[in-house]
Amino acid sequence: MIEIGKIAVEHREGRSRLVAAVRVPQDAIRVWQQRAARLDAHMKDRYRSEYLDAESRFRLWFEVEEAYADALCPERSDAFLTAILYFAMVSGEDIRCEAPVTDKLLYQIKEYLIPSLCDESKGYRRISVEAEPAPEAEKVAAFVGTGISCGVDSFSTVLLHTKEELPEAFRLTHLTLFNTGAMNFAGYAKDKPLAQWREETKKEFEERIALGKKVAQELDMKFLAVDTNIPDLYQGCFSFSHTFRNLSAVLATQKTWGSYYYASAGEGNLNRVGLTQDSSFYDPLNLMALSLRSLYFYSGGAPYTRLQKTEMIADDPVVQKYLNVCSFHTVNCGRCEKCVRTLAAVDVLGKREAFRTAFPDMSYFENNKWKIMANIAEAREDDFFSYETKQYMERHGIGLSAKSKQYHLLLPFRKVRRWFRKARKENG
Numbered sequence: 001m002i003e004i005g006k007i008a009v010e011h012r013e014g015r016s017r018l019v020a021a022v023r024v025p026q027d028a029i030r031v032w033q034q035r036a037a038r039l040d041a042h043m044k045d046r047y048r049s050e051y052l053d054a055e056s057r058f059r060l061w062f063e064v065e066e067a068y069a070d071a072l073c074p075e076r077s078d079a080f081l082t083a084i085l086y087f088a089m090v091s092g093e094d095i096r097c098e099a100p101v102t103d104k105l106l107y108q109i110k111e112y113l114i115p116s117l118c119d120e121s122k123g124y125r126r127i128s129v130e131a132e133p134a135p136e137a138e139k140v141a142a143f144v145g146t147g148i149s150c151g152v153d154s155f156s157t158v159l160l161h162t163k164e165e166l167p168e169a170f171r172l173t174h175l176t177l178f179n180t181g182a183m184n185f186a187g188y189a190k191d192k193p194l195a196q197w198r199e200e201t202k203k204e205f206e207e208r209i210a211l212g213k214k215v216a217q218e219l220d221m222k223f224l225a226v227d228t229n230i231p232d233l234y235q236g237c238f239s240f241s242h243t244f245r246n247l248s249a250v251l252a253t254q255k256t257w258g259s260y261y262y263a264s265a266g267e268g269n270l271n272r273v274g275l276t277q278d279s280s281f282y283d284p285l286n287l288m289a290l291s292l293r294s295l296y297f298y299s300g301g302a303p304y305t306r307l308q309k310t311e312m313i314a315d316d317p318v319v320q321k322y323l324n325v326c327s328f329h330t331v332n333c334g335r336c337e338k339c340v341r342t343l344a345a346v347d348v349l350g351k352r353e354a355f356r357t358a359f360p361d362m363s364y365f366e367n368n369k370w371k372i373m374a375n376i377a378e379a380r381e382d383d384f385f386s387y388e389t390k391q392y393m394e395r396h397g398i399g400l401s402a403k404s405k406q407y408h409l410l411l412p413f414r415k416v417r418r419w420f421r422k423a424r425k426e427n428g
Helices: 026-039 066-071 078-091 103-117 152-160 194-218 230-234 238-252 279-289 306-313 317-322 337-348 363-377 384-395 402-409 411-426
Strands: 002-012 015-023 057-065 095-097 143-147 174-179 222-228 257-263 296-300
Touching: 002 066, 002 078, 015 066, 015 078, 026 078, 057 066, 057 078, 057 230, 057 238, 078 095, 078 103, 078 230, 078 238, 103 279, 143 152, 152 257, 152 296, 152 306, 152 317, 174 194, 174 238, 194 222, 194 230, 194 317, 222 238, 230 238, 238 257, 238 279, 279 296, 306 337, 306 384, 337 363, 337 384, 363 384, 363 402
Parallel strands: 002 095, 143 174, 143 257, 174 222, 257 296
Antiparallel strands: 002 015, 015 057, 057 222
């Protein structure tokens, strides 16, 4: 059984931490490592448990600037239960909380979330949660927030919820950034100690805080960053657990929130539910189950696809300056899959030149556009983002260049060549 102990708030050097001692059995860690390695290739042969003491305990914490100390909630186990929930469901470990859990949250987790995700036919037993239910903790404010990763989903959620026609109770007041695992998420390696990974992640977190504060200042909003050591426990599998991790940071600071928009991924009306799926596929379930009476989670931008969101934000000068979609850097590299995909989208929208500041080096896209656009023209429905761009091109009569058409015509030969290469590799 995973045990979440007493919760305290610690203050030091202008920072405040919400802390709890958590005990994780070694058997749970072994099961987690085995199952998580099937989901995330980065997990294989490199999981470290050096964050644990001799009795398999560690201090799980959430940290904010001291100015936001009143937002922290030591009276409830809500944040810690949510943070560790995915780990517990995958490893099949029950959870016991020493401090109470908000009654509505406990009910929704036990009666909706766990039964929906713990599929015993797939080897995931239905875990139990032992905790005393309690009324919601008293609030100090009712701010409205959303994350500012500076990506397309993030910016579209911001613009949708800063519209003047929105009722004031639903209009954004704060932008947030949580260090729950998105940064340096592929940085683990079996020859790299956790301390080194933490230093690399800290550097990126500080860079993204600086970027988020600039955006918040330009949009006349407040900014709140939450640091946490949740990634030490998981060490991978971020895409499968991001909703639980990020919402735990909101629940850690729950005394300050009235509503929170969790940006949807723009992947259409997907309905895949399960522990082996990206958690964004079943966000409507997660957001309902992890909401409180006076803190409701909304799926920001859920009615819109990724290309629709890109079109929605493409004319905004703040977006044109600060859009950051890169998989690896806080300045867009212009070469990775996400950079190329976004450049292709703004190109077909006729807005690429407006993003010269956000993409200082477009040379890779410009030199390979003929091939990139041909690949988009060949996209199938399961390649959602490229397929959507393909459909937009067809609807608006955007044709391929002569070189792209030539490359496209060679598709049957390229498929045969790929098959031969694969066969040769498999046969040594």
